[in-house]
Amino acid sequence: MLDFSAMDHALRSSSRTAGLLPEAGRALLPAADRGATPVVLADRPDGTVLRLGGSVLKAHAPGTDRRALELRLRAAAGPQPVLLAPHRAEDTGRMLLEVDGMLVTAWPAGEPVDPQAPQRAPWEQAGALAARLHATPALPGLPPMGGPAKVAAALRRLSDLARATGGVPGADRVRVAAATLPPWARGVAPAPERGRGGLVHGDLHLGQLVRLPSAAADDPYAGWRLIDVDDLGVGDPAWDLARPAAWYAAGLLPLEPWQAFLGAYRAAGGRALPQDAGADPWTVLDVPARALVVQLAALGLVRAAREGRPPDEVEQLMVAACARIGGAGQDGR
Amino acid sequence: MYQCPKCHGTMRTYDRHGVHIEQCDNCRGVFLDYGELESLTQMEARWSQPVPPPAPMPPAPPAGYGHSTPAWGAPQHGGHHDYGHHGGHHGGHHSFARMLFSS
Numbered sequence: 001m002l003d004f005s006a007m008d009h010a011l012r013s014s015s016r017t018a019g020l021l022p023e024a025g026r027a028l029l030p031a032a033d034r035g036a037t038p039v040v041l042a043d044r045p046d047g048t049v050l051r052l053g054g055s056v057l058k059a060h061a062p063g064t065d066r067r068a069l070e071l072r073l074r075a076a077a078g079p080q081p082v083l084l085a086p087h088r089a090e091d092t093g094r095m096l097l098e099v100d101g102m103l104v105t106a107w108p109a110g111e112p113v114d115p116q117a118p119q120r121a122p123w124e125q126a127g128a129l130a131a132r133l134h135a136t137p138a139l140p141g142l143p144p145m146g147g148p149a150k151v152a153a154a155l156r157r158l159s160d161l162a163r164a165t166g167g168v169p170g171a172d173r174v175r176v177a178a179a180t181l182p183p184w185a186r187g188v189a190p191a192p193e194r195g196r197g198g199l200v201h202g203d204l205h206l207g208q209l210v211r212l213p214s215a216a217a218d219d220p221y222a223g224w225r226l227i228d229v230d231d232l233g234v235g236d237p238a239w240d241l242a243r244p245a246a247w248y249a250a251g252l253l254p255l256e257p258w259q260a261f262l263g264a265y266r267a268a269g270g271r272a273l274p275q276d277a278g279a280d281p282w283t284v285l286d287v288p289a290r291a292l293v294v295q296l297a298a299l300g301l302v303r304a305a306r307e308g309r310p311p312d313e314v315e316q317l318m319v320a321a322c323a324r325i326g327g328a329g330q331d332g333r
Numbered sequence: 334m335y336q337c338p339k340c341h342g343t344m345r346t347y348d349r350h351g352v353h354i355e356q357c358d359n360c361r362g363v364f365l366d367y368g369e370l371e372s373l374t375q376m377e378a379r380w381s382q383p384v385p386p387p388a389p390m391p392p393a394p395p396a397g398y399g400h401s402t403p404a405w406g407a408p409q410h411g412g413h414h415d416y417g418h419h420g421g422h423h424g425g426h427h428s429f430a431r432m433l434f435s436s
Binding site: 046113115116118121150180181182184192203205206207228247248249250251252253255258259262263266277280281282283284285286287289290296300312313314315317318320321324325327 | 340342343345347356358359360361363398399400401402403404405406407408426428429430431432433434435436
């Protein structure tokens with residue numbers, strides 16, 4: 001029996017989507033979790049996530065391509081030990097429900113990385129998981145990974161804001177840095193075929209790792225799995241290394257975790273990096289890391305403006321990196 | 334700026350330990366001038382000489398792997414080793430975590 005009063009309390013401050021989600025996704029949940037009190041984990045325009053007992057329900061962003069999501073779910077459900085596999089409805093075996101135009105999936109709940117303690121984040125496991133993901137063959141028809149489209153969306157939001165407010169301090173530096181990117185990395189042209197063949201996550205960061213309580217003692221990744229298949233696809237595997245690369249190059253992330261991540265990726269045979277151990281990884285990281293700096297700087301300026309404050313120290317680091325990107329490599333010879 | 338002879342993408346100039354390299358932004362092909370390959374080969378030989386590993390790290394990567402930074406990297410690298418750097422004050426920790434944990 002559902003506890004309606006507790007549910008009402010939990011959902012009172014949430015969106016209509018969050019209110020509808022427990023009932024909409026009910027058929028996907030294991031019986032034991034159907035009566036659990038929903039807890040809102042995320043409720044944003046790009047997706048709503050509720051926890052119900054040992055499961056989570058996700059309402060994907062409005063406008064999500066259903067066919068593409070189905071292919072991405074099939075990849076997550078496939079034979080690989082890296083991506084968390086979705087729940088299936090016990091009666092029909094389906095992984096995806098569409099209720100009133102809302103696309104709903106269900107997943108086993110895991111323990112996230114503690115945002116208060118990034119020094120204890122599983123950097124080695126993240127690198128090893130990415131390497132294994134990149135070695136997993138992509139099913140035919142899988143769409144391109146969504147990374148460059150996210151850069152395009154972030155730049156669009158920044159220019160919309162600048163247009164609406166008559167200008168955003170720092171936005172010019174982001175635009176100049178964006179102009180150094182090849183069109184594919186800004187999401188305005190198809191990505192080159194180079195490097196394709198395996199799965200690419202497309203939006204890898206520390207919020208995309210969960211630890212399964214049910215993992216075996218000898219689990220090769222200590223129970224950690226990658227979540228969120230919305231940007232999963234084919235493309236340049238270096239994109240999945242680009243966010244930590246961008247954090248490191250911008251001065252946000254210390255050397256040790258960056259080396260732990262990159263070293264574990266390399267040790268696990270990650271195919272994004274040059275095979276020659278002496279080769280500079282930045283020959284493959286540079287373009288996607290610049291793209292991620294642009295994305296993070298744009299979103300940081302939008303967030304600061306929305307919250308009616310000047311950019312904070314972290315947001316300023318990203319804009320400063322944009323300024324250096326805009327100034328570097330332009331001199332020729 | 335140069336155009337890539339293979340795919341006609343734009344080539345950017347990078348400085349790799351004193352050697353100028355043109356790399357295509359599109360297909361990532363690399364163009365080397367006379368003598369540059371030799372310089373790189375010499376450097377590679379120096380790199381591959383045994384160096385004590387920097388720190389205990391589970392699946393030992395090649396020595397010093399990941400030490401390099403791009404030309405646009407932050408200038409303050411090389412000294413600090415703590416996360417508190419951008420996290421300790423004025424609510425900065427919240428922003429730091431958001432940068433590391435959200436899309």
